Amino acid sequence: MTSVNGADHVARLLGEALRRVREEIVADSEQHFPGLRVSHYRLLELIPPEGARITDLAEVAMMTKQGLGQHVDYLQKLGYTESARLPEDRRVRLVRRTPAGDEAVAYGQAAIARVEHAWSTHLGPTRYAALRQTLQELGKRR
Numbered sequence: 001m002t003s004v005n006g007a008d009h010v011a012r013l014l015g016e017a018l019r020r021v022r023e024e025i026v027a028d029s030e031q032h033f034p035g036l037r038v039s040h041y042r043l044l045e046l047i048p049p050e051g052a053r054i055t056d057l058a059e060v061a062m063m064t065k066q067g068l069g070q071h072v073d074y075l076q077k078l079g080y081t082e083s084a085r086l087p088e089d090r091r092v093r094l095v096r097r098t099p100a101g102d103e104a105v106a107y108g109q110a111a112i113a114r115v116e117h118a119w120s121t122h123l124g125p126t127r128y129a130a131l132r133q134t135l136q137e138l139g140k141r142r
Contacts, residue, residue, distance in 0.1 A: 025111040033104045035078045041108035043071050044080060044101050051096035054083075069093075080104055 022038045029036055046052075046060055058068040072095050075081040080101035086092040097105065120128040 021112060021115050024115045025108055027111070029107070032107060033080075033100075035074075036080070036104060040071065040075060040080070041104060043068070044075065044097055044105050045108060047081070047095055047097050047101070049097075051094045054093045054095060057095060075101070 025038050025041055026036075029041075043057070043061060046057060054069055054072065055065055057072075058065045061068055063071075072081055072083060072093075076083060078100075079098055081095055082098055083093050083095045086094055116128075119131070123131065
């Protein structure tokens with residue numbers, strides 16, 4: 001990706017940082033969790049232990065219901081999720097993680113923790129804490 005006017009702009013810098021996180025997540029992923037991409041880890045992490053409705057997950061993931069449903073179907077085929085229609089409203093589909101889905105979430109979170117540790121070591125704890133605080137502040141919706 002080229003930079004704007006020859007300078008590194010914030011979108012490119014954030015994109016590169018995110019690329020490093022994604023690389024860490026998928027480094028050994030295929031060996032442990034075949035078929036999962038970074039987007040699948042993110043979706044699995046969004047599913048609460050009690051499960052969630054497709055429409056609620058789609059809203060949180062900022063996806064269409066159809067797109068999210070396709071991801072859930074794929075994850076179900078691989079054994080990472082299960083879903084069922086609610087008895088009181090057969091139109092509503094409730095999605096839960098399976099034990100394999102829980103293991104994948106733990107794997108993804110451990111990969112992120114490794115990146116955070118590496119960045120904290122590289123930047124030092126004070127600069128890393130400031131980075132986290134700044135990102136939290138910038139990420140808040142106004």
